[in-house]
Amino acid sequence: MRMTFQFNFSIEDHLENELTPLGGGTLALDSSEESLVSESQKGKHRDKKCSTEEFDLPRDPSGEPKSVRNAAVFQDTVSSLSVANSSSNLEPYEKQLCLRIAKEHAMPKDLKKVLENKVIEMLPGLQRVNISVVKTILLKENFPGENIVSKSFSSHSDLITGVYEGGLKIWECTFDLLAYFTKAKVKFAGKKVLDLGCGSGLLGITAFKGGAKEIHFQDYNSMVIDEVTLPNVVANSTLEDEENDGNELDVKRCRKSKVVQDLCKCRFFSGEWSEFCKLVLSSEKVFEKYDLILTSETIYNPDYYGTLHQTFGRLLDKNGRVLLASKAHYFGVGGGIHLFQKFIEERNVFETRTLEIIDDGLKRFLIEMTFKSPR
Numbered sequence: 135m136r137m138t139f140q141f142n143f144s145i146e147d148h149l150e151n152e153l154t155p156l157g158g159g160t161l162a163l164d165s166s167e168e169s170l171v172s173e174s175q176k177g178k179h180r181d182k183k184c185s186t187e188e189f190d191l192p193r194d195p196s197g198e199p200k201s202v203r204n205a206a207v208f209q210d211t212v213s214s215l216s217v218a219n220s221s222s223n224l225e226p227y228e229k230q231l232c233l234r235i236a237k238e239h240a241m242p243k244d245l246k247k248v249l250e251n252k253v254i255e256m257l258p259g260l261q262r263v264n265i266s267v268v269k270t271i272l273l274k275e276n277f278p279g280e281n282i283v284s285k286s287f288s289s290h291s292d293l294i295t296g297v298y299e300g301g302l303k304i305w306e307c308t309f310d311l312l313a314y315f316t317k318a319k320v321k322f323a324g325k326k327v328l329d330l331g332c333g334s335g336l337l338g339i340t341a342f343k344g345g346a347k348e349i350h351f352q353d354y355n356s357m358v359i360d361e362v363t364l365p366n367v368v369a370n371s372t373l374e375d376e377e378n379d380g381n382e383l384d385v386k387r388c389r390k391s392k393v394v395q396d397l398c399k400c401r402f403f404s405g406e407w408s409e410f411c412k413l414v415l416s417s418e419k420v421f422e423k424y425d426l427i428l429t430s431e432t433i434y435n436p437d438y439y440g441t442l443h444q445t446f447g448r449l450l451d452k453n454g455r456v457l458l459a460s461k462a463h464y465f466g467v468g469g470g471i472h473l474f475q476k477f478i479e480e481r482n483v484f485e486t487r488t489l490e491i492i493d494d495g496l497k498r499f500l501i502e503m504t505f506k507s508p509r
């Protein structure tokens with residue numbers, strides 16, 4: 135099934151205190167958002183100023199990107215950079231990017247509750263919640279947190295820059311990557327995987343089912359994680375088998391159950407990419423980087439390229455790879471595969487390889503990114 139999409143960029147002027155543009159003001163959370171922030175995050179991020187740091191590769195005095203040729207060098211240099219004197223070609227994302235706070239979403243103790251009011255549909259080899267039902271319920275219940283469903287409806291748009299980044303639908307490149315996994319027999323066993331900009335999380339779920347040792351799911355919007363990604367992961371666990379055994383699905387009691395052990399491999403995060411980086415890098419003493427970063431339809435907005443590039447640079451293992459799926463061009467937003475590849479080439483940190491071009495209607499691309507080897 136191929137999904138259609140619409141870009142209609144009427145950026146909502148009322149960000150309801152969720153975000154603060156770069157360069158000033160404070161970031162406040164609405165009450166429901168705040169209640170989900172872990173204790174360690176509270177205080178740390180409350181009343182947080184948007185940062186102008188860490189947006190791009192370091193630049194030499196002429197404003198040109200420094201030639202950073204491998205993962206290790208990338209790590210050493212990015213931490214201290216500032217964009218204050220970046221060259222003008224970076225202006226768009228410096229000006230527009232807002233830093234939505236990142237937080238980790240705990241797996242609810244009562245797993246049954248995660249699937250309450252959800253209609254499960256079957257895809258080949260995968261299950262997923264019916265998103266229209268999720269949206270209808272959220273609209274009806276006037277969900278107290280991020281009001282992204284009604285905002286998306288009222289603006290007739292699947293994307294509202296900085297507010298809602300499209301996670302409440304499955305975008306067609308996800309299916310391209312899923313098909314590629316099968317065709318290319320991509321191996322997940324034993325790998326640490328990140329589904330970046332996960333939305334429904336089907337890429338990460340495939341890695342989960344393929345025996346990945348750890349899978350992290352990230353989406354911009356916390357509602358997407360709570361209402362779609364988490365339920366999809368639970369729906370694809372072996373919950374049904376446990377239920378048939380008559381066990382009560384309580385995390386404490388099922389400590390040793392296979393379901394809970396498996397689900398412990400999954401972690402869920404919401405928030406803007408640079409904030410997500412900071413959170414995961416500080417969440418473990420020694421952060422083990424990802425062997426595989428899977429990402430579909432995340433390069434539509436050129437304003438985000440700097441942060442996305444940096445996220446790959448900071449989180450990917452030196453021998454790891456990014457599998458990225460994208461349309462050739464995103465009309466109305468301006469991004470697309472060629473612009474992104476040009477951006478990557480200019481930074482000289484990664485090399486890219488085209489894995490597949492799908493040409494049925496709108497051209498779509500699958501590319502692989504790996505660190506350039508040190509010279």
Ligand SMILES: C[S@@+](CC[C@H](N)C(=O)[O-])C[C@H]1O[C@@H](n2cnc3c(N)ncnc32)[C@H](O)[C@@H]1O
Nearest residue numbers: 299300301304305308331333353354406407430
């Ligand atoms: C168009 S949706 C694609 C969703 C999903 N990967 C798919 O193919 O169905 C883009 C995703 O990228 C994420 N995203 C986009 N820009 C982001 C940003 N600046 N920071 C964090 N996440 C972002 C959003 O969470 C959103 O889910």
